[in-house]
Amino acid sequence: MDLKGKTALVTGGASGIGEAISSLLAKNGATVIINYNHSETKAKALSAKLSQDGLKCSIYKADVTAYKETQALVEEVIKEYGKIDILVNNAGITKDQLLFRMTEEDFDQVISINLKGTWNMIKSASPYMSKARYGKIVNITSIAGVTGNAGQTNYAASKAGVMGLTKSVAREFAKRNITCNAVAPGFIETKMTAVLPDSIKEKYLQQIPIGRYGQPEEVASMVLFLASDYSEYVTGQVVHVDGGLVMT
Numbered sequence: 001m002d003l004k005g006k007t008a009l010v011t012g013g014a015s016g017i018g019e020a021i022s023s024l025l026a027k028n029g030a031t032v033i034i035n036y037n038h039s040e041t042k043a044k045a046l047s048a049k050l051s052q053d054g055l056k057c058s059i060y061k062a063d064v065t066a067y068k069e070t071q072a073l074v075e076e077v078i079k080e081y082g083k084i085d086i087l088v089n090n091a092g093i094t095k096d097q098l099l100f101r102m103t104e105e106d107f108d109q110v111i112s113i114n115l116k117g118t119w120n121m122i123k124s125a126s127p128y129m130s131k132a133r134y135g136k137i138v139n140i141t142s143i144a145g146v147t148g149n150a151g152q153t154n155y156a157a158s159k160a161g162v163m164g165l166t167k168s169v170a171r172e173f174a175k176r177n178i179t180c181n182a183v184a185p186g187f188i189e190t191k192m193t194a195v196l197p198d199s200i201k202e203k204y205l206q207q208i209p210i211g212r213y214g215q216p217e218e219v220a221s222m223v224l225f226l227a228s229d230y231s232e233y234v235t236g237q238v239v240h241v242d243g244g245l246v247m248t
């Protein structure tokens with residue numbers, strides 16, 4: 001897919017699924033702005049690797065929970081590149097705990113990064129997309145937001161929120177040639193899932209019709225499609241990348 005001349009911003013773009021997305025968009029010709037919050041070393045390493053391969057990218061630190069930081073990030077990209085064609089809201093965390101034991105802080109933090117962070121980025125970037133009459137927004141949600149999950153009342157609520165946000169943004173901006181879609185991964189092998197107990201991992205594996213866990217690159221290829229003009233007539237959708245784990 002040809003993303004030559006496009007500018008793409010990927011939140012949490014230095015590790016896990018985000019790293020795979022940044023790399024694939026860059027390999028397909030986009031100039032990629034890799035956002036990170038804590039992973040500065042990883043962001044620098046990824047940027048060095050992509051640059052060595054002749055691909056275009058830069059890195060930018062911002063905490064997506066802070067609206068001012070997301071505004072500053074977007075303004076910096078506009079100053080440097082003049083536009084944002086593609087926005088991928090990938091930054092996300094889990095803080096799993098049964099409701100009885102979950103603290104208010106655990107709830108607020110997950111909502112703040114996963115849901116408010118996504119809203120902050122869209123709020124900051126959409127005026128520029130709107131003016132340019134072009135935009136591809138891809139939000140990373142989760143199948144947990146579709147099915148719910150014991151131990152993830154915070155996470156599932158945040159990801160269900162991202163789906164509602166995606167559909168509302170899709171409706172608000174469709175006439176301005178901006179699409180907004182979500183990708184719902186199932187069980188993908190990253191540091192987020194590496195910490196799960198073996199018994200839980202095994203339980204998931206048994207339920208995945210394709211019979212294996214997913215890889216970050218498999219999420220990235222769906223993001224690439226939704227970020228490209230091949231998906232011109234697709235908006236407001238939640239696309240599962242989960243080996244068939246959840247079929248609706």
Ligand code: NDP
Binds near residue numbers: 017113
């Ligand atoms: P990782 O833990 O590997 O990556 C999480 C990313 O989020 C990191 O790059 C991190 O950046 C970034 N991030 C966290 N907080 C902030 C913040 N405040 N501001 C900016 N960036 C932040 O997890 P995954 O790669 O697995 O997850 C990526 C996305 O995919 C998440 O939204 C997750 O919910 C979703 N997902 C993952 C699944 C899986 O099975 N792995 C399944 C379903 C959905 P930094 O390190 O720089 O802080």
